[in-house]
Each structure stands twice: as structure tokens, then as C-alpha cells.
Amino acid sequence: MSVAALTKKILQAALFYEIVDAMKVTFRHMLHRPMTFQYPREQRTIPDTHRGALGLLRYDDGRERCVGCDLCEAACPSHCIKVISAEDPARPLQRYASEFYIDITKCVFCGYCVEACPVNALAMTKMYEYSTHDKRSLLFDKQRLYDIGERHLDDGKKYLYAHNQEKNVEQSREYRYYFPQSVQKSTQPPPKHLS
Amino acid sequence: MGLKPATNPDVEAATIELSIDGKSVTARDGVSLYDVIAMTGKIIPAMCYHYTFDPFGSCGMCLVMQEGKKAPVRSCTAKAAAGMVIRTEGEDLFLARKKAVEKHLSVHPLDCPVCDADGHCELQDMAFQHGVTNLANAKQKFIPEDTRSPVLDFNMNRCIACAECINVCKDVLMIDALQFMKKGGFNQVVAKGDLALDCEFCGDCLAVCPVGAITNKFSKYLYKPWQMRKTTTTCNYCGDGCQLYLETKDEEVVRVTSPLSWKNKWGDRSETAKGHGGICVRGRFGFEYLDSKSRLTQPLVREGNRLVQKPWLETMHQLVDRVTEIKDKYGADAIGGLVTARCTNEELYLFQKLMRTGFGTNQLDSSARYGHMNFVLASKQAVGLGRMPNDWEDLTKAKAIILFGTNITETNPLTAVRIKEAIRVYKAQVMTFDSAITNIAKLASHPLLIKPGTEGAVIDGLVKATIDQDLVDEGAVGKHPQALEALKSAVEDVSLERLAAQTGLPVEAFREVAAIFAESTRSIILCGEGIVRRTNGYQNVLKLMDLAWITGKLGRAGCGVNTVTEEPNEQGAVDMGAAPEFLPGQARFDDPAVRDRFSKAWEASLPPVGSGARLIEILKRSKSGQIKALYILGENPLATLPASMEVRAALERLELLVVQDPFLTETGKLAHFVLPACTYAEKDGTFTNLEGRVLRVRQAMDPLGESLPDWHIMTAFANAMGCRWEYQSANDVQAEIMKLLPGYYNLGQPRKVVPVPDQYLSNDFAAGVKARYQQRPPSGEHTRPFSLSMGQLLVHSGKLSTQAPGLIKIAPNTEKLRMNIRDMERLGLQDGAKVRLTSDRGSLQLGVQPDQSVAPGTCFFPEHFNEPPVKDLMPVSVDATTGVPSFKQIWVSIEQA
């Protein structure tokens, strides 16, 4: 090591030059715009893919998409979904979920239920602010889930598009479950995409 | 195994050799190639195959390559022949099978989300296994769903036309209620004649349907198979003791499935002799009472005129105080107990132990007393074996079967399937003697309709005809010449002609039946409620024993005199000593050595000999005030016995009536204490079925509400009474029984005991035989024209099944008397017309309906319903030897009201 370098090193050590270096960086940041923002006055922009609270969707004509096939329940890794299905009293021979519960305290937001759903009845929304003082109200029932689905319909649809669950085209809206008819009386014409 | 099994189980088919995948395999000649391949452990997919019936060959999945043939062959319909060279694996076969799956898939609807079979679907499995991904030309059928039947829905969109349902119905059950019909361009399965399905509703078609084309209406759309917990347990409706799977979700019983299923289609055909795995309508659809809303969930205590819900602790304190008070005041003889044979062995054992050591009384009885005791005591007397000597396998392989007074397809449907298999596979000759036109009679080679109440006379005739025609087996009777002489002299005065007139049968019938029975190598007599529940039941069973003895069928393998039981554990009730004359293991209560052994084991002294009382005696003593406290466990004498027994008065006179039952029964409404018990789905234990097999009952769900298993309540009761019972579970009770009755559980197989009549023949036989064949003055001189009998329906069992809404939906209480259509025409009655029914005991008004199974001159009312109270028209006669009350038949007059 040359004398000059050694001298420089001793000088730097004596003067705590590394602190000067570091202070330079720190002072530079003083002029920087703050990186943080003031939640909840300011909100994050949440991407479409975001996996937030689950909601149940309806078709455009207002009918429930869910046919109560229990596949979401089977797919759920944390066993937080409970579906009780039955024959729809309003439409004989048609299956629907008479009760639908998601224990959101158990939910791990993996999105498997949405992936599993064969009718795209479930979607995840951007809703994440539902903390409450009463834990019991975090057992979302069918009514609540449809409410969420309705309020966050756009988010839900965007989620489905973003995760390749549904295409944003007219044709994909026609895919709905076709139930068999009763031998006693027919109820609906066969859908286009099946014939 | 085989396409057509040999009709004689003693003769084996020739052995052949063939090569499968390069390995040499030996098989029997003429069997299906598929079976031979399955035997080697290879599983070839097949959707229309099931081992219980003949191969049908519609699915096209079981393809194999046979050397020398260009195209693959269907192995199920091909017969194995010597020298065949077979290849079962390979890319070409995989593709051929894939093509077959694609054919089925291309017309299948997109139903997985709503289909109940999803997850338990062979088509799904096959499509997934074969990796079908791209279907060309898929189209749907759009066939409407047939929901007309009360039990099953037919969704023919999903049908793959495998015909398993049709085959099982026709071949195995011989009911033939389904058929193919070409409708709307597709072959569809419909009920016969495209009407609403109306059959025995055993649901075996549902079990074998590999897709969701046939669905269970009771569990439709409720849950997917993967969500339910499956518990293997034993049915508690009849004595057949069928194994079934209770499928539960949390606290709810969703459905019942059977071991018979498309899932276990590979089996040995010859093994079906032990049962084909199916269950009947009661087992499959009568589960809804298990989680019924009307179940008792809290103990009830009488306060004035009302029953008030009380917590367990308070109830038990009060109860024990009352019992102790009565015992101190009046002594142990003031206490009695009745138990139902729907309890498990462990509970029946505890019951008799509680009565005998806890209360110190021998006044106890079980519902086996209603009929089965006749058989047990007679059989024990004659051959020293208090149960059936034969099992289902013997029954299936029998060459001649005489059915006496049993509507077996209704009372014990699965035992009936054994007889059907004997007819179909082993070409057995079945002779039925019944006063009703039963379903089994329609399949029998000798359906013999007799006049009501003449079963005893028919046996006389058969014994006489045997002796007359010299069909006596010298080997069997040679050892006991005096006994034979006594029998010969007893039947000397019997005239076949007179009996023919009395029973309504031609004389030749007696001779022919006797000849067939005596000459067959394996002959079985099966007597049902027409013998054991009627007057002289004990004597009639003894007479059947005589018949079997002189023809050499007593003690020979595959032969014997048998019975059927109505409740699941009647045999167990007898074996566990829930009868005053027996200690556990059918040991005589008055045998000093046995008494000594049990009192040592139980560390208590037994009640004195001679203090016991049977069912009817207990009720009489209650009425006379001798019995002050009665502990009724699951029994319902008030609803069972006719009014002439004055059961109500007897029960009302009691100072303490304790009823322990899952439901609030008629008897329970009179009780001072009602303790909520569990059903069989909520407890562990065992049942002993009619063959003597000990079968497991497993807990499928937690006890409903605060109800408790019977053994639990009894243990608490006994401990409060000062016993020191340390049972923590039903298994502990079982361990004690195992110690006292070594070999009883015996891995579920009854011990083969060869019935030995020698003791009986050389001692008491001659003394009693004369009286048995004494000709009573013909009872044909009836003042009333019709015979009214009460009996069981297929769909119901006791009063229990009336708590199951599903069964009530299938067979509601029509409140109508069932009559032969010709009688109705003769009396000018329309369906639903009101008639007045009069017996010596009284009269009542009710509607009539025609019923094909009712013979002219008779009428029928199901015993399960008390509305209208037809049972109160019945007289009760009590058998002198066995104390069995019989109250199922009477002569009545019918006139238009």
C-alpha cells in the first residue's frame, strides 16, 4: 500500500469519513418526496388481479349463477366454505345452493374456489376493509356474498378476466348451466352453445 | 364364478387352461373370459359388467386381443376356452377402450355440477383414466327427467345404456320392474310399460348405476359423495342383518348405500351365496328417523298430567329414589322389565344383568317373545340348538325349500333373495304354504295356497304322507325305533283326505311335497310368522322337526328347520339371556351350575328359580298390582298388543313406569319417566342376525341432543342402584361377554353346531308326540266368513319404520282393509268403500282396497298402523309352553257400512 493511500485511509478513519458518505445519501433523501402515504385518507390502487373478499355473482338477467355443486368446498385448502345445496323450490329439478357460507376468518385467499367453480359463480373482489368488532359477522352467508358480488360486480368480472377464468366477450356470457326438464312439463329451451 | 354356474354345487365344471398376457391360467370351462382375467388380479375397465348377474356386453370397454382374431373381443361375453391366447394390455387396446368411452361421452350432458353421482361415477373415472380431451360431434339428448316415482328419479340424459339396473332387477332380484324402451330416438330405461315405477323399491338399480341416471329422491342434490362420511354398520330393521353404509354429513344422515355397487363389480359369482350385498327398501330409504325432529332429546318427567323436560342428573336422582323406595317397600318382585330386540347384544346383556343383579328380579322379557321364542324353545328342546342350523349359503344351495307361512319377500327381503338365487341358479324346488298369495309363491315351483290357520294341519299331512309313502330315512330313524313307533301310532288316525278338505289342498300335493322334500339331497324348511306367531307355534315347530327327522334331514349338512326373525336382534336377545328362562348363552336359568357361575362372575346372587315372569305374565302381574315398577326399554306393548290384553289398565296401575326410547311412544306417554335413548346409528355394539352371525354396529354420528346410548343409561342406573359397573364403552361390555361366553363373537361367523336330536328322541319324544298329532275338531265351522290377519308390509318394520317419513311416503297408512278383488266384487264394494268389520271382540268401520296378494276369503291389515285400531279386534291366545302371545289372526264378518 502506498503512503498516500495509507494516509488517506488513516485520515478517513480519523475523520469518520464513512459517516460523511452515508450522510450524503441520507441528506439526499431529505429532498425526496415521501414514499409513504396517509391511509385511509389515501388508498392504494389495487390491481385487477387482487385477491380480496369473495363474492357470489349473478347472470345479467339476475339469476344466481351458483348451482351448488360443492366443488369450491372440495377445492378449498382451508375448508372455510360450506355449501348446502337443494332442489330450487321455485324451479323444480334445478339445483341451487340453499345456503352458502364462507368463514372469511379462515379463508386464505388463494382463489382456488374461483378456479374450481364450473359456472364462474364466485369471484374475488378488491374489497379488503371489512374488519369488525364482532367476529361472528365474518361468517359470510349467502345473502352477504351476493351483496358483495353485486356491489363489486365490476371488480369481480375484472378479476375473472385477469385470471383467465372468463373472456370478456359476448359468447362467454351464454355459458350457463342447462338443467334437464321434467317429464311432466318443459321449462326452458336448449341453449345455443350446447345444441 | 361363471357365465352360468353349475346348477349343482357338488359338481365342479371341467378345468381348462389358457394363456393371459403370457401367463398360463387355469379356469373352469364355460365361464366368462372377463371373470378369468379378473381372477388373475388384472382389472379391465367394464361399465356394464357386475359379477352378480350374467354379462350383458353393451359398454364395449372390456376389450382384449385374442390371438387369431383381427379385432378386439369383448371379454365379458366371450367364454373362456382351452388354449386361448389373450392379451389384455397394449396401446391398441387402450385406444379402442378410449374410443368406447368417447362414444358414451359424446351424448352425455354437462351435468357434473348438479349430478349426485359426480365423484362416484364410472364414466367420469373412465374418461379421466383414458385422458379423453377432445370430443368431436358431442350432442345432447335433452330427454325430460322422469320424477313420477316416489323414490327414484330417472334422468335418461345421463344413461349409458349399460343395463346394469335392468339386469340386477331381473336376474338377481327377479322383480323385473325395469325395461329398455326406444323413445325420442334413444334407448331409455323406463319402468315396465313406461308407467311410474312401482316395485319393491329395494334401490339396487340405484346402487349399480355407474352414472347418475338413477337418483335417490331422498338425497337428491344434497351433497356430493366426497363430502359424506361413510360408516359401515348393520341395518336394524329385520333379522337379515344386512351390512350397509350410513353416509352422514355432520349431524345429518344423508343417505344409505349398500356394499352392492358398481364400484365393487369384481367378485366371485359363487360367493354370492353369502349375499349379493344389496339392501331392501327399509334399509335404503328408511333412515330418516335417525335424525328426525320427533326424536326425544331430553329426559321427561311426569308432573301431574304433563311430561316435563328435566336435566339428566335431576331425572336420574328422582328415578333412582323412586325405584329404591319401591324395592324397599315391596321387594324385588315388584319390579319388571321389557326390552326390545332392536337393542345391541351388549345392551340386552346389560339389561338382564341390571334386572337380575341391580333390581334382583327375574321378571324380564324381550320382544323375541312375540314369536321367535316358539322356534328357539322348540329347536332347543328337539336338537339342543336355539337358533337356525343353516345359513344363507345353505339356503342358496338347497335343492328343496319348504316355506311355511312366511311372506318372506316382505318380512326378510334379503333372505328372500337367497331363495330366489336358489331358484334361479341352483334350480331349487320351492314349495310355499301360505294363506296369502305371496310374491315368493309366484316364483315357486309349488305355490300352495292353504286356508287360513291350517298350517299345523298341513304339517300333519306332510308327516303322514312321508310315512305312508315310506320315505322314511332308515339311517336316521334306525337308532330310535320306539320314537318312530310312537310317531307312527300318533299319525295313525290322521286322514289325508280330511286334512285336504281342511286345508284346501289336494291329497296329491301332500304326497308330492313330501316326496320332493325327502328325496332331495339338501332340503330346508323355513317357517315364518304363519307358524311361530300363531297358536300352537311351539307344537308346529316340533312337528316340523319330526318331519325333518324322519326324512333324515336333521343334522345333515345343508338341511334343517329354520325360521326368520322380524327384529334385528331377536336371536341376540335370546342368546344374551333377556328372557326369564335363560341366562346368557341360552343357559337354563334353573341350572344350578350355571347359576353358580354367573353369580360368581357378577358378584351378586341371582333371583330365585321360579320367580320369573314372561311378557304376558308381567303385564298380568302389573294389572293385578303385584308388579309396581316397570322398566320398558324400547318396547311399546300398548301399541302392539290388542285392547283385550288391557295393557293400558296394567300400565296405569303401575306406581312407576320408566320408558327408555328414542321416540315418545304411546307407552311413553303413560310413563312417569321417559329417558331419551339413541338409535343404532349413534352407538357401537353388535347384532346377532338370524343365521347367528354377530355383526358390528358402528357409531356414525354423535347422539342427538342429550340422548344417550342405552348401555350408558343402564350403567348409570345400575351404579346409582349400588352396583359397581365400570363400563366406559360398549367394548367393555363386549369384553365381559367374551369372557363369559367364549367364542360367541367368533369373527362374525356362527359356530357350526350339528343339531343332535338323539337326547330328545330317546327321552321325552314319545310322551309328547301323541298330543301333537291329536286331531282337533275341525275349526272350519266359523260363524264369520272372512279370516282377518295382520302382518308385515315390505316397506315397514314394527312401529319404528312409521317414524321414517320416506317409508311413510312410499307406503302410507291407507287406513283401508286389504281384500281380494273378487270378494269385493261379490260384496259389491268399490275401492275406498266403507265397510264394517266385526269380530267376536268388537267392530269398527274402515275403508277397503283391493290387494292382489290377499287370497279370496281373507283380508289383511298391516300391523304397523293402529289407526284405525284393527288390532283391538284380535283375541290373544298364549302358548302354554313358551308363553308366546298370538294375536295376528281372527275370523271376521264384513258388511257394507
Place this chain on the structure above:
Amino acid sequence: MTFEDQRTTVYKINPEHPESETLPTLRTEELLLNMGPQHPSTHGVLKVILELEGERLVKSTPVMGYLHRGVEKLAEDGTYHQFIPHTDRLDYVCAMYNNFAYCRAVEKLLNLQVPERAEYLRTIVAEVQRIIGHQFWLSAQALDIGAMTVFFYCFRDREILLDWFDELCGARLTTSWYRIGGVERDLTPSLIDKLKQFLDYFPPKIDEYQVFLERNRIWLGRTKGVAVISAEDAVNFGLSGPVLRGSGVDYDLRKYEPYSAYPKCEFNVPVGKNGDTYDRYWIRVMELYESVKIIRQCLDQMQDGPIMADVPSVTLPPKERVFTNLESMIQQFKLFSQGFDAPPGEIYCGTEAHKGELGFYIVSTGGGKPYRLKIRAPSFVHMGAFDHMARGYMISDACTIFGTYDIVMGECDR
């Protein structure tokens, strides 16, 4: 004066005390100190029983299991697919790498080929995750030792990547983005742009972190020569990752058992000399530069193509086919309700996570669920060497040593 005497005098500090003569001679023994499970520097709920002689560590016994959730048992309950979200919660700081390691193990069991584009995507995201992991480690380690600014700067940059994850898969931490046979979602152009921007932005930031530490004499004093472990010991203790490489062992699974798109990328594996905390710090910082390099190469090389393997018996069908085709519907139902039928056998597959070798050992007896699943978590293995590495150092070094392993208790306790 011996050590013992010193102690007694300390205790009898007040000879004027009226009872001072009656006081018994106090027992002298090593002090047992429970550190944790509520100590901020233990990175979760780790408890270590320290036996102290003065301020020196004589023996330290880690007590694990405060965060035990039975994850390995949970794996036996669900299908192979259902276990992926559970792996998120092992090393919850770097969920992607856990997903990756698990999916690789299952793919090895199934002998499943992953499409090329999916392999590139996997590598890119895994390296992004490595950057996050090292940032997180750096910030936490610096904070433990007392340097707070680095913590803020690291978290600032980490935030950018977490938001990028959010846009990629919908969650910032519990990602579950990998799938058996591929990945759930492709990179969109906007994601690629953002990533490229980040790659330009990030290397100067690494220099910035170093300004605070490289020459900081407190940092040097507390890291150089602390927790030294020789190469031989490191191998014997089964250490892996930067902890092993710090001791001069050039062992990196990305090089030794190349997987995914790593063999197609050029990168160096930094190796230390002294086996002390400083060397491990240096390796991790160098790896940040390497990760940036790898991501750049992958982005350049990546071609269009499928992102999921097309094996109907294992992978899900595209959703739109489920609506119209029965066979896809059946596939969907079978896979979700029963899972795919894995061949019987057992498999071990190790993956180079930023902490070390993360391995999954799966025993399959056929059927849709693993018979047994064992996770070889680097944190857990590293904790085994804690006593060896901490012996003789000061009590205040304990924090440094926890930190140097980069332990996360979610992975350690499972």
C-alpha cells in the same frame, strides 16, 4: 482473585448491612437466560435458552415449536394441489420460492415436463423473490445490529416488488402463483415493463445500501469474525445457501443440479472465505446483483408459448372449455375433488431458495393425496448449528447470529 471470589464479593457489596454476616455464601453457577419467544430479534417466536458465564455464551439451546402448525400433517389431508397455499405460509417472507420448491418436487414425482416459457417465468419470479428475500434479510440484520436506515431503504424497494407480485398474482405475500405443471398466470406487458424499470433502478440502490454498511465500523466490528464456522463444520452441520458459501464451500443447487431456466443463464455464485457473518452479508449482497443479471437474461431469452403443461390427468383444462366440453368438465371435477393419481414412490427434491436448500420429501402410495410429506427447511437445519456457532461469543452477538442464518420461524417450526 478467582472468578468465583469475584462473584461472592459482588453479592456482598454492603458489609454494613445488619444481616450481612448471616447471609449464606451464594451459589455460583452459570446463568440461564431465556431469550424469546417474545424477543424482537428472534424473528418470530423462537426461544433460546442461553447458558451464560458472565456475558459469554457457554451453551445455547434453541427451543422450537412455538409456531408449529402441523403443516406436514395438513399435506396428508388434502390433494397435492391444495397444499400449495399451505407452502406460502412456511417461509412467509418468500412464498414464491416455497411454491416453486414444492411444485418441483411434485413434478419430479409425476415426471412432468413444464413448458419452456413457464420455466422462464418461474425463474424470473423466483429471482425476484430472492431479491425480496435478501432485501428483507439485510434490513432485518441491520436493524438487529442497530442500523435503522438500511431497513427503511430496503423496505422501500421491496414494496415495489410486492406491488408487482400483487399485480401478477393478486397477493403480495401469500402468492400461490406456481402450479403443478406451470404457473397460474402469464406476465402481462405492463408487468414486464415494470420489471424492466425496476432492473434499471435497482443496482444503484444496492450500492446505496452498501454505503451504510460496508465501511461502517460498528457494522464491521459486529460482523467480522463473529459466528465463524469452518467449511468442514458447515458441511457437517448440513448448512446450505449463503451460510455454507460464506465458509468457502462453492455449493449452489442452481449450478450443481441445474433446474428450470438456470442452466440457460450465466451467473456467478459468490463464495466467501472466512465463514463469518460479514462474508455471509457480502454473499447476499453480491447475489442481489446476480439475480438482476439472471432476470435480465431470462426476459431476453423468453419466447411465447404455453405456461401450463398439457397433461389432462394432472393439469386443469382452460376454463372456457369447462363450460362447453364434458371431458374438460370431468377433468375439472376429478382434479378438484379427488386430485390426480400420483404414482407410488418416494421422492426428494431440493431447490436453492435464498436461505439455503429447501427440500420436499414426498412419499406417495398412489392416489390423490401424499402419504407423507416432509419439508427440509433450511432455517431449521441452520438452527442446529446455532450452539456451535454462538459458543464463546457475547450475549449481544446472539442477535447477530440469529440474523445471519436468515431464519423465519414459519419455516423452522412448520
